[in-house]
Amino acid sequence: MKKWYVIQVFAGYEGIIKADIEKSIEEKGLxxxxxxILIPSAKVKQFFDTSDPLKDQQLxxxxxxxxxxxxxxxxxxxxSTPRVLKLLNAPLSKKEVERIAAQMRGDVLVSGESHRFELGKEVEIKEGPFAGFMGIIEHIDEESEKLTIxxxxxxxxxxxxxxxxxxxx
Structure with missing residues (x-):
């Protein structure tokens, strides 16, 4: 029975390694x-590059x-494939595979930096005209990354x- 396994490889060579593995599978008839074979990636919005706002980024x-x-x-x-560092012997659970697939489809928000703000929590303002003031979080807008304090x-x-x-x- 086929299961999903993780391969640790040299970063930046994933595409080449995938092609090498596929070629070896065909040559050896396996x-x-x-x-x-997946290289987990997702479309990520690029704010600094207006020519291509959605770009594939590896997860x-x-x-x-x-x-x-x-x-x-x-x-x-x-x-034995060149640039493969390690094949992890423990298979991934079905839940882990589903979570990664959801991230690749864009069903799960992937953010480079996570903010853990909670309604009613006290925070300190560090920039702007109210720098140094303390306030209480009244509203959180995750999409536009704004808070009402x-x-x-x-x-x-x-x-x-x-x-x-x-x-x-």
Missing amino acids: QEYFGD FPGYMLVEMEAVPEANRLVS MVSIFGRMTPVELNFEQVKQ
């Missing part, structure tokens, strides 16, 4: 032991996934809209 640089039967011939073929100005609570980067937790 197609029955192998399924798909796990230096790692690939291979669907195969863990027979000695298959293990040897993958492990209630700040006490002259003894009165006033809503202030700020970017995630302008606030320190």
